[in-house]
Amino acid sequence: MILIIAEKPTLGRNIAAGIGEFEKRDGYLESENCIITWAFGHLFSLADIENYNPLPEGERGWTMKNIPCFPQKFEYRLKAGKDNKVDYGVEKQFKIIETLCNRPDVDLIVNAGDADREGEIIVRTCIEKALRSPKPQKRLWLPDQTPQTVKKAFDEMKDDGEYDSLANEGYARTYMDWLYGVNLTRYATLRTGTLLRVGRVIVPIVKAIYDRDMAIKNFVPEKYYSIASKEKTGGETVELLSKLKFSGKEYDKAQAACARYNAETAVVSGVKRKKDTLQPGKLYSLSKLQNVLGKKYKMSMAESLEIVQKLYEQGYLTYPRTNSEYLATAEKGKVRSILESCKKLGYPVEFKDKKSIFDDSKIESHSAITPTYKIPDKSRLSEREMQVYSIVFRRFIAVFCAEECLAEKVEIIIDVGKLEQFTLKGITILQKGWMKYDDSTQKDKLLPDLKKGDTVNINFAPVEKETTPPKHYTIETLNNYLKNPFREEKAAIDDSVGADDAEEYRAMFEGIELGTEATRTGIIDNARKSGYIQLKKDVYTILPDGIYFIEAISRLDISMDKFKTSEMGKALKKVYRNEISVEDSTRLAIEEIKRCFERVEKPIEEDTDTGFFGEVIGKCPICQKDVKRGKYSYGCMGYKDGCRFGIGAYICQRAVSVSNARLLLETGRSSKIKGFTSQKGTKFDAYLKIEDGKCVFDFNDAR
Numbered sequence: 001m002i003l004i005i006a007e008k009p010t011l012g013r014n015i016a017a018g019i020g021e022f023e024k025r026d027g028y029l030e031s032e033n034c035i036i037t038w039a040f041g042h043l044f045s046l047a048d049i050e051n052y053n054p055l056p057e058g059e060r061g062w063t064m065k066n067i068p069c070f071p072q073k074f075e076y077r078l079k080a081g082k083d084n085k086v087d088y089g090v091e092k093q094f095k096i097i098e099t100l101c102n103r104p105d106v107d108l109i110v111n112a113g114d115a116d117r118e119g120e121i122i123v124r125t126c127i128e129k130a131l132r133s134p135k136p137q138k139r140l141w142l143p144d145q146t147p148q149t150v151k152k153a154f155d156e157m158k159d160d161g162e163y164d165s166l167a168n169e170g171y172a173r174t175y176m177d178w179l180y181g182v183n184l185t186r187y188a189t190l191r192t193g194t195l196l197r198v199g200r201v202i203v204p205i206v207k208a209i210y211d212r213d214m215a216i217k218n219f220v221p222e223k224y225y226s227i228a229s230k231e232k233t234g235g236e237t238v239e240l241l242s243k244l245k246f247s248g249k250e251y252d253k254a255q256a257a258c259a260r261y262n263a264e265t266a267v268v269s270g271v272k273r274k275k276d277t278l279q280p281g282k283l284y285s286l287s288k289l290q291n292v293l294g295k296k297y298k299m300s301m302a303e304s305l306e307i308v309q310k311l312y313e314q315g316y317l318t319y320p321r322t323n324s325e326y327l328a329t330a331e332k333g334k335v336r337s338i339l340e341s342c343k344k345l346g347y348p349v350e351f352k353d354k355k356s357i358f359d360d361s362k363i364e365s366h367s368a369i370t371p372t373y374k375i376p377d378k379s380r381l382s383e384r385e386m387q388v389y390s391i392v393f394r395r396f397i398a399v400f401c402a403e404e405c406l407a408e409k410v411e412i413i414i415d416v417g418k419l420e421q422f423t424l425k426g427i428t429i430l431q432k433g434w435m436k437y438d439d440s441t442q443k444d445k446l447l448p449d450l451k452k453g454d455t456v457n458i459n460f461a462p463v464e465k466e467t468t469p470p471k472h473y474t475i476e477t478l479n480n481y482l483k484n485p486f487r488e489e490k491a492a493i494d495d496s497v498g499a500d501d502a503e504e505y506r507a508m509f510e511g512i513e514l515g516t517e518a519t520r521t522g523i524i525d526n527a528r529k530s531g532y533i534q535l536k537k538d539v540y541t542i543l544p545d546g547i548y549f550i551e552a553i554s555r556l557d558i559s560m561d562k563f564k565t566s567e568m569g570k571a572l573k574k575v576y577r578n579e580i581s582v583e584d585s586t587r588l589a590i591e592e593i594k595r596c597f598e599r600v601e602k603p604i605e606e607d608t609d610t611g612f613f614g615e616v617i618g619k620c621p622i623c624q625k626d627v628k629r630g631k632y633s634y635g636c637m638g639y640k641d642g643c644r645f646g647i648g649a650y651i652c653q654r655a656v657s658v659s660n661a662r663l664l665l666e667t668g669r670s671s672k673i674k675g676f677t678s679q680k681g682t683k684f685d686a687y688l689k690i691e692d693g694k695c696v697f698d699f700n701d702a703r
Contacts, residue, residue, distance in 0.1 A: 003034075003101060012036045074171075112142070210542045224465055427445050571585040615628065653676070
């Protein structure tokens, strides 16, 4: 017997539909020579800290006594719920898998996890935990879940050992995220008294939105002048906008420039007309598809992924979590069969064997998202499902459309003396072709009917403008940032170093992403559910809890910026390429986490260590009750009796350290604290003192 273990029940049923007739059993399906069972996604999760570093008897909850925790060997346990008890359904299904794996008549086990690193280790872990003695294992790799693809993949299964690199990357990612998540989340929470979900990827995502929103909040618009002419020539308006810019105090200079330009003659020095064939957009990767759906339908990334996943499980779309916009050359036969289905529906498509469509070098593990030959009945899909399917289907039709999109491009060059050359560009769509099926931002842009040698009327004048703040992140722009977080750094390199050096430096940032197509959506959704960010329509903004989150971990010197996160991402790719081991990658994470736990001793005037939430730091000078470290202050525990004494833990953008707060309570005056910032942004140093039962500034150096 062959035992196939699918990642989910839906996948198990789809596999059965592709390879034969099965009878239903309790938790599995069975035929003459094959058994199909399934997990429910993750049946196992990594054991918690207490399994490696038990607390002293009688103690409960999170404590610094058992962190940081760096297991010698990571252990998987059956997944438990919030009450820390294993769910009955999870336990029952694993026992079914365990029984089937060890059945004497089962002589081959097939890993049918989703076709990614996560799916690989989900089923591998089940098999490792269930199997009592070794048996041959193979891998069922499914780019889509249509019966045709299932049958073909079943006939061409490879040994599961050929996917060891993928599994190693999956384990490395899981271990690394566990190390960061459990250690730093507990550490930050114990220090602040607020649950802070510190993770390898969630931090730079929230920080990107925080940084952008702070830039918008602190933006001060500046007035400037450009110069422009908008005059009619031959009855048609010709608009010329100069590249020159002048500050708000340089109006006279702008006027003088206009006078110089207006003293010249503007002449058409060239007119180019070119018939051109416009190319459709590329097939969709997950992030590009989510960008379009977010912009057009205000669909969150979580919603769009959920729908694409469902359409994949129903056999209508290919595997969704892909970062490629290309197809594999081995898929040409499959594409031909899909095109035949499209032709029967009346679409003018033809097979095109082009490098811009089929390119193995542009595919890591999965091809672009496309429809399958299985066309859905519109009545069986919801409105949102139809929107998602239609976007993918129409792009596929556009890419393989037999009708070309023809246009005439026009370029008019106008010289204003020798001062500046202006280029006007226009386009006229002559034949829509693929544009009839796929949305395009390309619209007709008509230019005045000018010929070479024509004189153009001009009247340049200063135009007052204001600098504008950066825009909030949208689904599209955040996705683009996460795909290419070092775009600005690459641009800066181009501007600052020579051509030979620039190529070497740019290579350092190539292919670096924050998160992956498979993980980003879930992490952004976790940030939303944690109350750090919000999504309205398709715009992300930071929330008060998100501001506290970023500023708190910054004060704790937890450095999980895009540079650190991308280093870890590069390490995972090295594991996949067998350049480093799983242990090497986790060692990198451990060294970084150790650094976060190191309490660096600083001179008291520079100290920013605010201690731990709930820590007693001294006695109240008013009522003599304990003063404890709270979320925002060192507060008196006599507040229930009406005492309102407190010392701000953060004053004028400066952390007041435990050592200074203790000194203040003991002597009535802190040491001189360096680095306060006034509301106007001015830096200053000062003492703190207790006066009339309140904590106030003291600028007197003499006692």
